[in-house]
Amino acid sequence: MAKNFNEILETLSGLDYSGMxxxxxxxxxxxxxDELKALYETAAAIRNLRERNISSRIFDSGLAVSLFRDNSTRTRFSFSKGSNLLGLELQDLDEKKSQIAHGETVRETATMISFMADVIGIRDDMYIGAGDAYMAEVSESVQQAYADGVLDHRPTLISLQSDSDHPTQSSADMLYLIEEFGGLENLKGKKVAVTWAYSPSYGKPLSCPQSLISLLPRFGMDVTLAHPEGYDLMPEVVEKAKAYAAESGATFKQVNTMAEAFEGADIVIPKSWAPFAAMEQRTKLYAAGDDAGIAALEKELLAQNATHKDWVSTRELMATTANGQDTIFMHPLPADISGVSCENGEVMADVFEDHRIGMYKEASYKPYAIAAMMFLQKVKNPVETLRALEAAATPRWNQQ
Structure with missing residues (x-):
């Protein structure tokens, strides 16, 4: 059963998240x-307010700026909704229509969009090392502009997915699991399969599986990472997963078959990703402007993928999990659905349909995860502010 509002605030009061x-x-x-726990509690509080038709707006005016360097549906609209929940207006930065197209520096762009911006959200996940480096440069630029007195405030930056991590997605996944299992404490000991699955495309980011394996073990979940030989993730992130598992008393293991990962799992998360070595190679080819090399690499990787079409979620595989067809099946969406969105894909149509509602619910938590990230980074006294919002009881939606 979900906590009531006062219980959420009581838990939040006992955590140390001042550094956020x-x-x-x-x-x-x-x-x-503690900071991650505070994020989950704050997201629950904001959702609680909305479900009781109470406004969670802490801004009377202000701007959130988004920059998407890769396609997005759920994260794009979740960032918009998260901004709106707190009272911010959204402006999307289109690089093709800005002076970035004419060579404007990152430092200058970051400063110019920050005069009235309270939050900046960036998705940059396509090239190894590039996304994290770009976000770090934006962060350093706005910090310097604030220190120089150019900005009267310091905008907060949120990663909407980089080449290494997808924190808004994994946070939404955690919120969904907390609700499904009736509390964060009930996740300890749950067996999770994070597994590669076949896709007819070749360049899917590594950040989705990496965000899961580096987060779930921190809360005592036993994670099995499965992928064919050659589809390795970033070594440093795998090492983080091992370290977090050791610290929490959980387990982290790697296998090379989907069947091993599904066996006895409480939660399965099958999702395609590109091999780390191939993504490194692609990044170098793009940097060199080698179009022929990129085309050759794509052809090679698609052929390699095609040798693993048996890496697909089926009802037969689901039957081997802890709760059979009722086991939690997760995916960040959109999924490659065999016979629906493609001929062969990550999941069979019947399995997708069995779990469609659950995956839609999973996605519904992302606006609250993003709103909570903003809230904790913009509010000095979150518990008092949440209590004041409830006391004010300003209707989110006025009805007679």
């Missing part, structure tokens, strides 16, 4: 366990 104020949210591994 006036900071950025770029990776979950940058945050302490």
């Amino acid at each position: 104020y006036n900071s950025d949210f770029l990776h979950t591994w940058d945050k302490t366990t």
